[in-house]
């Protein structure tokens with residue numbers, strides 16, 4: 001993923017103090033600890049630009065399996081309202097562990113409800129345990145059912161309190177520096193669950209603090225209809241009218257972005273988190289990613305919340321991105337290498353990170369060793385493309401800042417059996 005998109009056969013990557021010093025052939029090994037990666041393709045770590053990790057404990061909920069966005073949300077809100085801070089932490093840890101095992105080294109998260117005393121701090125704690133980079137966004141909902149919004153009143157917060165807590169978490173956790181493990185963004189949930197005033201105030205606060213802005217936009221036809229009926233404009237124009245365009249903003253989904261809105265995003269450098277599995281799962285549609293990329297819109301991948309995917313697997317997401325682009329725009333709409341680029345460099349740009357996404361000198365040593373000896377790849381003719389075309393394989397190793405998070409195909413920072421047992425207990429309680 002360097003500027004020339006070089007692929008180096010039999011190459012080495014030299015790492016010092018958590019950063020890549022060199023990538024090329026026959027690098028000096030004297031004094032270095034050598035990790036043998038023969039039989040592997042090494043790529044930059046994958047980057048996830050949209051998730052709701054609190055939803056991991058509500059995968060495949062029967063009543064929400066076959067609904068579209070608004071009905072799906074109405075079914076799940078009451079379950080989410082029962083979650084405790086421990087549930088939020090556990091749910092995040094399970095999702096992040098799964099992401100790490102899919103080759104993800106940096107994930108964002110959009111936590112927009114805080115039941116029973118939960119805080120953004122809970123998801124940050126989970127990320128620190130799993131050991132991947134984390135862009136936590138302080139989400140929020142403020143317009144409940146009684147005021148024409150979608151969520152129940154019990155799940156919405158007072159807008160002054162939202163802004164106060166937003167400021168608290170930015171001051172407490174945001175690291176603007178190179179190699180940051182935790183960054184914080186502001187993320188009112190969506191046009192149909194917060195007021196225009198909160199959107200505007202969040203944008204002002206984010207710019208004052210130098211942090212990024214994130215929300216959902218133009219997810220499906222209902223969403224566009226809500227925007228036209230309530231604000232008299234298309235979602236992209238609504239975003240622009242509130243200060244929600246710019247290279248410090250990224251929007252999730254954008255399935256229904258029109259050509260003028262795509263041009264607006266390109267002109268302003270506004271990013272998009274493309275979530276093809278979630279968009280298929282909820283029958284929202286296929287985002288016009290070919291047109292976005294051709295126009296110059298920054299695009300990254302997002303697995304989206306685990307209640308609408310229902311997996312936190314970036315390899316599957318990259319594969320799905322390639323497949324649905326072809327369904328929409330023909331067989332040449334997206335190749336495997338472009339899908340890989342969107343999953344790495346694309347995501348890094350969307351999250352505003354110039355220090356990850358490529359195996360080039362000066363970048364953070366976030367890299368994945370993909371074992372091409374797996375049966376799923378037996379018979380391949382092009383190991384790089386096979387990573388996307390074939391069934392995703394579990395990485396042999398995943399490094400974040402030079403530190404192994406996955407080794408020998410196993411997660412080194414948490415015990416998946418323990419996570420699964422705790423998740424089962426939590427689900428039994430939430431369902432009861």
Ligand SMILES: [Zn+2]
Pocket residue numbers: 050051052216252304305
């Ligand atoms: Zn979402």
